[in-house]
Amino acid sequence: MNRFEKRFLMKAIRLAGENIQHGNGGPFGAVIVKNGKIIATGCNHVTTAMDPTAHAEIVAIRNACKKLNDFQLTGCELYSSCEPCPMCLGAIYWARPDRFYFAASKKDAANAGFDDSLIYEEIGLPPSERRIPGIQKPQEEALKVFKIWNQLEKKTEY
Numbered sequence: 216m217n218r219f220e221k222r223f224l225m226k227a228i229r230l231a232g233e234n235i236q237h238g239n240g241g242p243f244g245a246v247i248v249k250n251g252k253i254i255a256t257g258c259n260h261v262t263t264a265m266d267p268t269a270h271a272e273i274v275a276i277r278n279a280c281k282k283l284n285d286f287q288l289t290g291c292e293l294y295s296s297c298e299p300c301p302m303c304l305g306a307i308y309w310a311r312p313d314r315f316y317f318a319a320s321k322k323d324a325a326n327a328g329f330d331d332s333l334i335y336e337e338i339g340l341p342p343s344e345r346r347i348p349g350i351q352k353p354q355e356e357a358l359k360v361f362k363i364w365n366q367l368e369k370k371t372e373y
Contacts, residue, residue, distance in 0.1 A: 333346070
């Protein structure tokens, strides 16, 4: 289909509103569409699931992949009530939908107390200089694993 349909974006926004009305988590909703039909939805459940990765887009991607029995969402579109955070944006790229649409911007989210600007700034820094430092240690063993992977004849690349 690959064309914007307002009804799907409105569904994502309704899910976000219902999520907070029911006390299930933050004000975020997402819908995944294939061939003009909703195949999966997701809402933010970070605080209720005690899972910092339970963002609406992540939940929707997980649900869609299970439904399609595939780890990629080729031929799908994602509709989100808000511009995806860096984690969700990464998940979207890994899932490979054809495109995504969003309503509120990351600035709107920041104004509501969901500010991702620190993460965007941190990504550009060397890992050891981030607020949560990343320290690389000897990697010889890790490189061996990649060598084994690269030599596999039967593997599912992603």
